[in-house]
Amino acid sequence: MLTLFHAPWSRSSRLVWLLEEIGADYEIRYCDIPRMDGTGARDPLNPHPDGKVPALLHGDVLVTESAAIAQYLTDLFPEAGLGTPVGSPERGAYLTWLAWTAGEMEPAYWSRISGAMEGDVKAQTRYDAVIARLFGALARGPFLMGQRFTAVDVMVGSALAWGREFSPASAALDAYLARIMDRPGNVLAAAKDGTPPLARVA
Numbered sequence: 001m002l003t004l005f006h007a008p009w010s011r012s013s014r015l016v017w018l019l020e021e022i023g024a025d026y027e028i029r030y031c032d033i034p035r036m037d038g039t040g041a042r043d044p045l046n047p048h049p050d051g052k053v054p055a056l057l058h059g060d061v062l063v064t065e066s067a068a069i070a071q072y073l074t075d076l077f078p079e080a081g082l083g084t085p086v087g088s089p090e091r092g093a094y095l096t097w098l099a100w101t102a103g104e105m106e107p108a109y110w111s112r113i114s115g116a117m118e119g120d121v122k123a124q125t126r127y128d129a130v131i132a133r134l135f136g137a138l139a140r141g142p143f144l145m146g147q148r149f150t151a152v153d154v155m156v157g158s159a160l161a162w163g164r165e166f167s168p169a170s171a172a173l174d175a176y177l178a179r180i181m182d183r184p185g186n187v188l189a190a191a192k193d194g195t196p197p198l199a200r201v202a
Contacts, residue, residue, distance in 0.1 A: 001026075003026065003029055005029045005053055006031070009193065011054065011066055019189075021183070022073060022077045022082060023080060024077055028192060031043035047062055058076070067101060070098055071098055083150060097144060097155075098155060101156050101159065104129075105156065108123070108127040109159065111123040134160075134173075135173070138176050157176070160173070
């Protein structure tokens with residue numbers, strides 16, 4: 001059984017989306033987390049060692065961190081076609097995109113969102129490199145891995161949609177976001193992202 005520990009309107013939302021795309025049976029455990037505005041608190045029922053989300057339990061196996069969970073799930077359900085099997089020519093690019101999302105893209109965007117990039121040449125250069133890489137991939141598109149929608153699009157696309165106002169104007173980016181955000185899996189996931197009938201499970 002797959003159990004996702006999820007806090008509404010957080011990074012774990014993209015794992016709800018990925019699970020819907022995969023079509024696997026899973027359970028959501030809604031939990032509280034400390035928020036950047038000072039609200040929320042650590043949930044004692046959340047198994048994440050840092051009290052964060054996402055956290056995925058698969059039987060007795062605990063996986064945390066979005067990129068690790070995305071790889072774990074797409075390897076666990078290869079028939080969903082959202083990852084790449086070991087030995088595939090696409091495997092290197094797939095793993096690189098997953099790691100790049102957390103290691104390069106998100107920090108670069110956060111420096112832009114938080115204002116830390118102002119006057120910081122290195123942060124500006126890092127952000128510009130992220131934008132160039134994204135827009136280069138979209139020019140080859142229609143998805144980041146080429147012709148096929150993958151977990152990379154869930155990981156990157158969810159972050160881009162959240163931070164759209166912090167990206168340059170781009171018809172290609174807007175078309176890409178419309179293409180992926182309208183997918184049935186994302187629509188189903190959004191309906192589970194903490195609406196009142198789906199209150200926190202104790």
